[in-house]
Amino acid sequence: MSDRIFGAFGVFLALGYAYAALQIEESFLSDAVGPKAFPLIIATIFGLSSAVIFLRPDAEPHWPAFGRLAELAAAVVVMVLYAELLPEAGFVIATAFAAAYLSWRLGSTLIGAALTGVGTSVGIYVVFHLVLGLSLARGPLGF
Amino acid sequence: MELLSSLGDGFAVALTWQNLGLALLGCFLGTIMGALPGLGPSNGVAILIPLAFSLGLGATPALILLTSVYYGAMYGGRISSILLNIPGDEPAMMTCLDGYPMAQKGMAGEALAISGIASFVGSFLATWGLILLAPQLVKIALLFGPAEYFALFALAFMTLGGVSSTNQAKSAFAAALGLGLAMIGVDTQTGVPRFTFGEVHLYDGLDFLVAIVGLFALSEVFIFLEERHGAADAAGRKLTVGRLTPPAAMVKECTPTMLRSSFLGFLAGVLPGAGASLGSFISYSMEKRLVDRKGTFGKGDPRGVAAPEAGNNAAAGGALVPMLALGVPGSGTTAVLLAVLLSLNITPGPLLFANNPDVVWGLIAALFIANFMLLAMNIPMVGIFTRVLMVPPRILMPIVAMVSFVGIYGISGSTFDLLVMIGFGIMGWGLRKLDVPLVPIILGTLLGNAMENNLRRAITIDNGNWFTLIDSPLSIALWAFAILGFLLPIFVGRMVKMRMRQRGDAEGSVID
Numbered sequence: 309m310s311d312r313i314f315g316a317f318g319v320f321l322a323l324g325y326a327y328a329a330l331q332i333e334e335s336f337l338s339d340a341v342g343p344k345a346f347p348l349i350i351a352t353i354f355g356l357s358s359a360v361i362f363l364r365p366d367a368e369p370h371w372p373a374f375g376r377l378a379e380l381a382a383a384v385v386v387m388v389l390y391a392e393l394l395p396e397a398g399f400v401i402a403t404a405f406a407a408a409y410l411s412w413r414l415g416s417t418l419i420g421a422a423l424t425g426v427g428t429s430v431g432i433y434v435v436f437h438l439v440l441g442l443s444l445a446r447g448p449l450g451f
Numbered sequence: 452m453e454l455l456s457s458l459g460d461g462f463a464v465a466l467t468w469q470n471l472g473l474a475l476l477g478c479f480l481g482t483i484m485g486a487l488p489g490l491g492p493s494n495g496v497a498i499l500i501p502l503a504f505s506l507g508l509g510a511t512p513a514l515i516l517l518t519s520v521y522y523g524a525m526y527g528g529r530i531s532s533i534l535l536n537i538p539g540d541e542p543a544m545m546t547c548l549d550g551y552p553m554a555q556k557g558m559a560g561e562a563l564a565i566s567g568i569a570s571f572v573g574s575f576l577a578t579w580g581l582i583l584l585a586p587q588l589v590k591i592a593l594l595f596g597p598a599e600y601f602a603l604f605a606l607a608f609m610t611l612g613g614v615s616s617t618n619q620a621k622s623a624f625a626a627a628l629g630l631g632l633a634m635i636g637v638d639t640q641t642g643v644p645r646f647t648f649g650e651v652h653l654y655d656g657l658d659f660l661v662a663i664v665g666l667f668a669l670s671e672v673f674i675f676l677e678e679r680h681g682a683a684d685a686a687g688r689k690l691t692v693g694r695l696t697p698p699a700a701m702v703k704e705c706t707p708t709m710l711r712s713s714f715l716g717f718l719a720g721v722l723p724g725a726g727a728s729l730g731s732f733i734s735y736s737m738e739k740r741l742v743d744r745k746g747t748f749g750k751g752d753p754r755g756v757a758a759p760e761a762g763n764n765a766a767a768g769g770a771l772v773p774m775l776a777l778g779v780p781g782s783g784t785t786a787v788l789l790a791v792l793l794s795l796n797i798t799p800g801p802l803l804f805a806n807n808p809d810v811v812w813g814l815i816a817a818l819f820i821a822n823f824m825l826l827a828m829n830i831p832m833v834g835i836f837t838r839v840l841m842v843p844p845r846i847l848m849p850i851v852a853m854v855s856f857v858g859i860y861g862i863s864g865s866t867f868d869l870l871v872m873i874g875f876g877i878m879g880w881g882l883r884k885l886d887v888p889l890v891p892i893i894l895g896t897l898l899g900n901a902m903e904n905n906l907r908r909a910i911t912i913d914n915g916n917w918f919t920l921i922d923s924p925l926s927i928a929l930w931a932f933a934i935l936g937f938l939l940p941i942f943v944g945r946m947v948k949m950r951m952r953q954r955g956d957a958e959g960s961v962i963d
Contacts, residue, residue, distance in 0.1 A: 310884075311885065314885055322627075325631055325646075328646055329646075332638075332643060333643050335642060338641050339640055339641070340910050340914065340915035341906065341910050341911065342641070343638040343640070343641050345906075345907075346634070346902075346903040346906060346907070347631070347634050347645065347646075350627050350631050350634065351627075351631070353623060353626070353627040354624065356623075357620045357621070357624040357627060358624060360620035361618070361620050361621060361624060364620070366885075366886060369884045369885055371884065372677045372678075376677050376678075380673055380677055380880070383673070383676050384877060387852075387856075387873050388870065388873060390856070391856070391873065394856075399857075403853050403857075406852075406856075407849040407850070407852070407853050408849075410672070411845050411846060411848075411849045413676060414676065414844055414845035414848055414849070415845045420845075421845075424846050428850050428853050429853070432850075432853060432857055436502075436505075436857055436861070440502075440505075440506055441506075442506070443861065443864070444857065444860070445860065445864075
């Protein structure tokens, strides 16, 4: 079933891609092929392979239970928040929280997670910023 | 003799303190990454690319660092195969079959030592193979025009799925997805924006480094979050290594095996789409057939450890041949290395050897140096790496995730890129679940623009005649190989893959 949905989704994506390719504005100065042709070839392959996936699906993959999916969604939310807050909060603080969260969800105890978070964050800061001189996001506290 | 003098120049480039230091660092990190289950050569190199850039390394030093990681990961994969019966990366799967039984017999140290020597022999011979074969391939490649290059790219895509996927439709899907993503941005020839949907950030196109780190490294973190496995694997198991020198008789017994396996592995590496996993698989199968008269393979025969290790390390060197000489990588990790070269504004291919000989020969010399470093690291110092294996995923994976974020942010300093990377991470997770190979996606985003440019150049030169694509014998041959390479795995590949799975299942230890 997964492959059927995936294949059908792929076919629609290919149609959308082809439509978007047809919308590309041609410049008046163009080469013999133009900017549309290759994307249209790709859309064709994309659509054909999706159709084959739809018609001849593989065995069902092992999907996680709902709880695990929620777990993944939560991790994605944390990562997005991390990306957005990085310039605001500064590298060390944001990273400590994000790493601690991931470590906690991967099975650390709360104290272990906090230690992993702080350790990862300070460790990366020391190695990458202080030793290697990489510029990291600077927060209100200067780190 | 010209080769030797070029090689001498290469050593002059490689033997600076900075380059030696980078090679040492790369070998060390690479071995760790190879040894840790869940971090293979391609993610290992992917995570370190941003670092190489942010440090402002030149082309040669950056390549030396990253190829040392690549070679190191190939060495390191065997450590956890032997000690824990968990392959550290995919090519090391075959090493489990005889390595773990040896460890159970109390011969872990001998197994590590003989596999270390086999790895050395494999990659040492493969590096010579690279020196001898690559310049010949360059001579052929100089005959290529745009039409032939277009066919060559098609060949790379059509054969890449071969062994990495059982479903050719899915590898075609992946290639089209990658190529489609590469089209995003302003068209280089006419200057019109394509597929940008008015988003200014997309005018430059997607940065393929963002795609690579997201697809390889972040998706791995998601897989671990989903399964939360491995926490118990390493913990509570006592690792005793024992003596680290193999008896001379064992080395003697294994020598022919190593030589044969190196040769086969190198061939598997050079062929597009095969790569290191196939190298170790066919080496093991052939040795089993040739020398296993008493049925000791699978029960802890040292030759069963030497064969796959020599095979996969030789394949790693072989895979560099098409990447350097043609600009078309034959495996996942070499695709990632190609990304590095492209980002450094160096186009691999025949002209690389003419225009940047210092890069090519410096790299080759560094491979030799890295090889000796790895031999030294992997036999006497293997104890250090076995301790690293004790780091549980709940500590390791947050570090991987955070280093990925730091690397991408370090290059561009933009939140938008981080969000795109998370998007690729999710996509990578979903596609891995659906058994869609990720390497063609990466290759598509890397080569998409070059492929299109060659197509358009070829047709424009011939005044819009599309049949120019199959006008020369060379391009017809390339297309024939491409079609064969696409169709053959549908029949043969399924069988090989199934047998690989069966062997692995018999040992009860398959993780991807």
